[in-house]
Amino acid sequence: MYFTYLRRELSGRTKQTVIVSAGLAIAIALVIIVNALTAGVRDAQTQALESVYGVGTDLTVAGAQQEPDERDDSRFEFDQDGGATADDGSTTLAQSQLRTEMGRGTLAAATISTISAIGGVSSATGALSLTNSTFSGELPQTTDGGTSTEGEAGTPPADGDQQGGGGFGGGSFDVESFTVLGVDPAVQAVGPLSSVTASEGRALDTGDAGQNVAVLDATYATTNDLAVGGTVDVGGTTMEIVGIVSSSSSDTDTASNIYIPLDVAQSLAGVGDVVSTVYVQATSADGIATVRDEIETALPDATVSSQSDLASTVSGSLSSATSLITSLGTWLSILVLAVAVVLAVLFTMSGVSRRTREFGTLKAIGWSNGRVIGQIAGESMVQGLIGGAIGLAIGLGGILAINVIAPTISSATAATEAGTSGRPGAGGPGFASAAQTATDITLSAPLTPWVLVAAVGLAVSAGLVAGAFGGWRAARLSPAEALRSVA
Amino acid sequence: MTITRSHTGPIAEPTVPVLYRLADVSKTYTQKKRVVKPLVGVDLVIPRGEFVTIQGPTGGGKSTLLQLLGALDRPTSGRLTLGDTDLAEASNSALGTARAREIGFVFQGFNLIPTLTATENVDMGLEPLGLTAAERRSRVTDALSHVGLADRGDHRPGELSGGQQQRVAIARAIAKRPRVLLADEPTGNLDESMRDEILDLLQTLNEDGLTLVVVTHDSAVARRATRRLRLEKGTIRDITR
Numbered sequence: 001m002y003f004t005y006l007r008r009e010l011s012g013r014t015k016q017t018v019i020v021s022a023g024l025a026i027a028i029a030l031v032i033i034v035n036a037l038t039a040g041v042r043d044a045q046t047q048a049l050e051s052v053y054g055v056g057t058d059l060t061v062a063g064a065q066q067e068p069d070e071r072d073d074s075r076f077e078f079d080q081d082g083g084a085t086a087d088d089g090s091t092t093l094a095q096s097q098l099r100t101e102m103g104r105g106t107l108a109a110a111t112i113s114t115i116s117a118i119g120g121v122s123s124a125t126g127a128l129s130l131t132n133s134t135f136s137g138e139l140p141q142t143t144d145g146g147t148s149t150e151g152e153a154g155t156p157p158a159d160g161d162q163q164g165g166g167g168f169g170g171g172s173f174d175v176e177s178f179t180v181l182g183v184d185p186a187v188q189a190v191g192p193l194s195s196v197t198a199s200e201g202r203a204l205d206t207g208d209a210g211q212n213v214a215v216l217d218a219t220y221a222t223t224n225d226l227a228v229g230g231t232v233d234v235g236g237t238t239m240e241i242v243g244i245v246s247s248s249s250s251d252t253d254t255a256s257n258i259y260i261p262l263d264v265a266q267s268l269a270g271v272g273d274v275v276s277t278v279y280v281q282a283t284s285a286d287g288i289a290t291v292r293d294e295i296e297t298a299l300p301d302a303t304v305s306s307q308s309d310l311a312s313t314v315s316g317s318l319s320s321a322t323s324l325i326t327s328l329g330t331w332l333s334i335l336v337l338a339v340a341v342v343l344a345v346l347f348t349m350s351g352v353s354r355r356t357r358e359f360g361t362l363k364a365i366g367w368s369n370g371r372v373i374g375q376i377a378g379e380s381m382v383q384g385l386i387g388g389a390i391g392l393a394i395g396l397g398g399i400l401a402i403n404v405i406a407p408t409i410s411s412a413t414a415a416t417e418a419g420t421s422g423r424p425g426a427g428g429p430g431f432a433s434a435a436q437t438a439t440d441i442t443l444s445a446p447l448t449p450w451v452l453v454a455a456v457g458l459a460v461s462a463g464l465v466a467g468a469f470g471g472w473r474a475a476r477l478s479p480a481e482a483l484r485s486v487a
Numbered sequence: 488m489t490i491t492r493s494h495t496g497p498i499a500e501p502t503v504p505v506l507y508r509l510a511d512v513s514k515t516y517t518q519k520k521r522v523v524k525p526l527v528g529v530d531l532v533i534p535r536g537e538f539v540t541i542q543g544p545t546g547g548g549k550s551t552l553l554q555l556l557g558a559l560d561r562p563t564s565g566r567l568t569l570g571d572t573d574l575a576e577a578s579n580s581a582l583g584t585a586r587a588r589e590i591g592f593v594f595q596g597f598n599l600i601p602t603l604t605a606t607e608n609v610d611m612g613l614e615p616l617g618l619t620a621a622e623r624r625s626r627v628t629d630a631l632s633h634v635g636l637a638d639r640g641d642h643r644p645g646e647l648s649g650g651q652q653q654r655v656a657i658a659r660a661i662a663k664r665p666r667v668l669l670a671d672e673p674t675g676n677l678d679e680s681m682r683d684e685i686l687d688l689l690q691t692l693n694e695d696g697l698t699l700v701v702v703t704h705d706s707a708v709a710r711r712a713t714r715r716l717r718l719e720k721g722t723i724r725d726i727t728r
Binding site: 001004005008009011012013357358360361362363364365366367368369371478479480483 | 554557559560579580583584586587588591592594596598600601602603607610611612614615616659660663
């Protein structure tokens, strides 16, 4: 009889049932979609970061930012033998330079040992971020009969691998730059190598230390028509290409154009036994904060960044999406849910008022308070469950639509202000402020089981809240007064 | 046989078992900041099997008395027993049990649940008894047959006439097999022919041994009663001739 009465009441009060259920459905669908989108954006953010910092990196440690007067301004310097002078007096110049990232200090390689010795550190490795810039061109004879022996590269465009062309007084020259990352071939589990896989040839391995070998990013190799078995000039040294790598994630790019052994990078750049960034993996997520504190104590001049700090370096439309979803989406969900619950409560209480005679009669014929409250709570609960089921369907439909449409959003990871100098600057000398890389990431909305549980839980909770208010009102109803009031 | 008195005087014991016994029962409540005393020192004994009507002017305390007899409310003072149960001192739960098992109610406005069929409405009265489904079905069928609506069980109240709705309400009240049927103006919303139908039915139930207490303004109803009481200004007197 309980369910018959419940069913008849809900179907007999269709308008109320539809309004309450629809309100809850919209709220729950919003909660599901916003949560799935939030998870999707978080995944995208992780992908963007992993492409740069490597899979499993919990902390990065970088050298302190240098003051402007400490900076080694990027400039090409040519001595008397720097070029060949032709009969017409013009001079042909070609020079390749390998430099560390502008404006960012380096760390002694011994820092890696220091960090590895800290309790709670599972693994640590260092990388040296370099930019290779090549100046090549022909300079005309100067009006005073001399030859220009020194030239500034100027300010090339601020995106990654760029070729800047220029000319003056009838001369012409090109400035070409690409990023080089010196990595420890022996450490694959953490750091930049953890996020790449060899699509051709092989990745760097332990035996490559000290060898003039290089692994190229697949996109860079294709663009520059380079292949395994060929060679590439890095800092004036010919490197054998042993592999082509691409990001482990199909949605993101790799962190560098070229990877070479760390010791070779240090030697070519002439910077000594230093690294730009140390990538640290903690033994457990709980210990990250402690490890961070200990590193900061041990290395007061270094900049330590956690994943959350790294996340703040993600910009572009991915950042906008994160902001939109975490702020507007969440608040909208809460607001709609609150409105739906209030609506359900008001309708239920109004229903109890309208049904005063009914409940008074039921009490008069012997129904207990508990039985009446159970009836009201049951009706509210079923309204909630109907709303939950419809909301679940709409939410799943929304998630499916997002995954089918698979919108692409762009992200950029900046390596300048947040102290996350772990990725190589994409610009050449003079491009320090443009040290960021753009990545297009396909946004997905993953469905997690807890979202389904949460949806049902929210629906039941909303029904319970409405039922509790309605039941409370009905419980206070004296049968004598109820019958008197409608007599 | 009904024994009543005013404030003073002895109460003669009836020779048949007593169903209700009221001794110096008063009821006071506040309505719109005014103290209302609908019942003042009522003494009353209602034996089993009697057909009692209570008449009187509007506001005379009839409905209040019916609510006390129906265990819907407690007297402010005095003693009120239904069989061995002291309704004046009983807990809410005990009052609920009394209403569920021993008292049947019939209201002027029928008070049927509009979304349920006649069968389901009758079944609602059996809900608190904890009977098996088969027993409930049997009692519902019997009750509807008793009021002549065996073929209307799947009709909703809106599909029935006023008289038929009141008969469904009576079926709901008698299906639990109560010791007493309390009716508040049961014919108040019915035309003359329907009124007679209901009165015939009530009289039949009384002849079958069911105690009836009916509040009414209708002298036609009162004429069918074995005992007629008049409640005026909170006091009761027997006007049976």
